[in-house]
Amino acid sequence: MAAAQGVRGCLLRGPLRARLGRGCSSGAPVRQQQQQALVAAPAPAQELPSTRRKGFLTEHAAPFSAFLTDNFGRQHNYLRISLTEKCNLRCQYCMPEEGVQLTPKSELLTTQEIITLARLFVKEGVDKIRLTGGEPLIRPDVVDIVAQLYKLEGLQTIAVTTNGINLARLLPRLKEAGLDAINISLDTLVPAKFEFIVRRKGFHKVMEGINKAVELGYNPVKVNCVVMRGLNEDELLDFVALTKNQPLDVRFIEYMPFDGNKWNFKKMVSYKEMLDTVRQRWPDLEKLPCEASSTAKAYKVPDFQGQISFITSMSEHFCGSCNRLRITADGNLKVCLFGNSEVSLRDHLRSGASEDKLVQIIGEAVGRKKKQHAGMFNISQMKNRPMILIGG
Ligand SMILES: Nc1nc2c(ncn2[C@@H]2O[C@H](COP(=O)(O)OP(=O)(O)OP(=O)(O)O)[C@@H](O)[C@H]2O)c(=O)[nH]1
Ligand SMILES: C[S@@+](CC[C@H](N)C(=O)[O-])C[C@H]1O[C@@H](n2cnc3c(N)ncnc32)[C@H](O)[C@@H]1O
Ligand code: SF4
Numbered sequence: 144m145a146a147a148q149g150v151r152g153c154l155l156r157g158p159l160r161a162r163l164g165r166g167c168s169s170g171a172p173v174r175q176q177q178q179q180a181l182v183a184a185p186a187p188a189q190e191l192p193s194t195r196r197k198g199f200l201t202e203h204a205a206p207f208s209a210f211l212t213d214n215f216g217r218q219h220n221y222l223r224i225s226l227t228e229k230c231n232l233r234c235q236y237c238m239p240e241e242g243v244q245l246t247p248k249s250e251l252l253t254t255q256e257i258i259t260l261a262r263l264f265v266k267e268g269v270d271k272i273r274l275t276g277g278e279p280l281i282r283p284d285v286v287d288i289v290a291q292l293y294k295l296e297g298l299q300t301i302a303v304t305t306n307g308i309n310l311a312r313l314l315p316r317l318k319e320a321g322l323d324a325i326n327i328s329l330d331t332l333v334p335a336k337f338e339f340i341v342r343r344k345g346f347h348k349v350m351e352g353i354n355k356a357v358e359l360g361y362n363p364v365k366v367n368c369v370v371m372r373g374l375n376e377d378e379l380l381d382f383v384a385l386t387k388n389q390p391l392d393v394r395f396i397e398y399m400p401f402d403g404n405k406w407n408f409k410k411m412v413s414y415k416e417m418l419d420t421v422r423q424r425w426p427d428l429e430k431l432p433c434e435a436s437s438t439a440k441a442y443k444v445p446d447f448q449g450q451i452s453f454i455t456s457m458s459e460h461f462c463g464s465c466n467r468l469r470i471t472a473d474g475n476l477k478v479c480l481f482g483n484s485e486v487s488l489r490d491h492l493r494s495g496a497s498e499d500k501l502v503q504i505i506g507e508a509v510g511r512k513k514k515q516h517a518g519m520f521n522i523s524q525m526k527n528r529p530m531i532l533i534g535g
């Protein structure tokens with residue numbers, strides 16, 4: 144597993160301030176802001192807890208569940224669980240400014256229900272769970288959830304996708320509990336623009352979170368950047384420069400349509416356009432091999448420590464190798480990010496369905512999964528949840 148490999152062996156060299164002084168490609172104001180934000184000199188990397196996984200990587204070889212295999216032969220070994228519908232930011236590309244209709248608390252999955260479902264999926268062959276949201280790190284028991292997941296035999300990777308605001312504070316405990324991999328969302332290196340895009344303050348906290356993840360030895364630390372025309376496409380080269388001396392994987396994401404995010408084609412910057420921009424500055428950019436199921440196409444500037452990637456859901460979808468299922472915070476199984484067929488696992492759990500019955504229901508839902516999403520323009524017209532209620 145990439146993430147399981149990635150958690151070992153991070154080497155840090157020199158203070159971040161010094162790193163950022165080199166290799167930034169655009170004007171001084173952005174660079175100064177980066178330098179102000181990344182002032183801490185990280186301590187030496189520490190080894191992450193990985194003994195449990197070392198064992199399973201070699202010993203766990205159960206046949207893959209027929210229930211989690213769809214009609215196109217795709218094996219779903221990666222489960223994304225949304226821990227909350229709430230968030231401490233209000234990103235323009237994810238949710239409407241006025242917020243979203245929240246589900247009453249009694250209808251959200253309890254911690255026990257989350258663990259029960261996770262255990263069931265792991266038993267059937269899921270070996271990677273990503274916690275998402277909303278903002279997963281505002282759930283008060285997130286550390287406990289990671290600790291309980293860590294005990295699940297067969298689960299090799301526990302990952303989180305976070306906006307980074309609470310990360311520096313929580314990461315030591317999350318790491319102790321068994322968190323293997325971290326993806327942090329950051330769409331701009333300009334503090335004022337950050338406030339505009341996410342409609343809240345917090346830029347420096349996110350940078351602190353990225354520094355803390357590097358300091359604690361996560362490698363790579365993935366940085367998710369949704370690229371939108373007129374907002375941040377002028378910062379691509381600055382983001383690439385961040386990978387020069389740090390173990391970061393900066394992932395440029397094509398802007399995707401969801402309910403309430405005012406997507407339009409003109410605001411989307413395609414993979415090809417982004418790649419051309421980066422290649423003009425670094426013509427010797429190398430393409431890297433990727434896992435077949437990866438959402439991202441990876442590249443590297445020779446001699447840079449980190450790498451960059453592109454998540455091309457719109458212009459070059461990767462549905463053929465999809466291995467992902469989702470559980471929403473209100474307990475629905477969603478078999479495709481861009482499909483609106485859902486089944487309530489919560490209701491079945493609460494009405495006392497047996498494990499066999501639940502597995503059957505999950506299998507039927509997986510059987511309904513389409514070969515691929517319906518295409519950029521069709522999905523921009525379809526009824527779906529706002530992204531904040533899905534979790535990415
Ligand atoms: N179309 C599509 N996009 C996805 C899928 N999974 C994740 N993404 C998008 O990829 C971007 C990054 O998501 P992350 O939460 O970091 O998850 P990931 O890309 O699976 O991360 P890794 O496990 O580290 O590769 C977000 O914009 C997600 O919405 C998927 O199954 N289909
Ligand atoms: C919905 S967020 C939830 C996790 C966490 N709050 C965060 O922001 O990282 C998961 C991922 O989806 C991405 N995302 C949200 N809306 C998107 C959109 N319209 N297009 C592409 N990616 C999007 C975010 O940038 C983030 O990396
Ligand atoms: S992308 Fe993440 S941080 Fe931003 S509003 Fe959505 S859930 Fe919150």
Ligand code: SF4
Nearest residue numbers: 461462465479480516
């Ligand atoms: S759009 Fe649906 S089928 Fe395609 S990769 Fe994403 S979740 Fe999988």
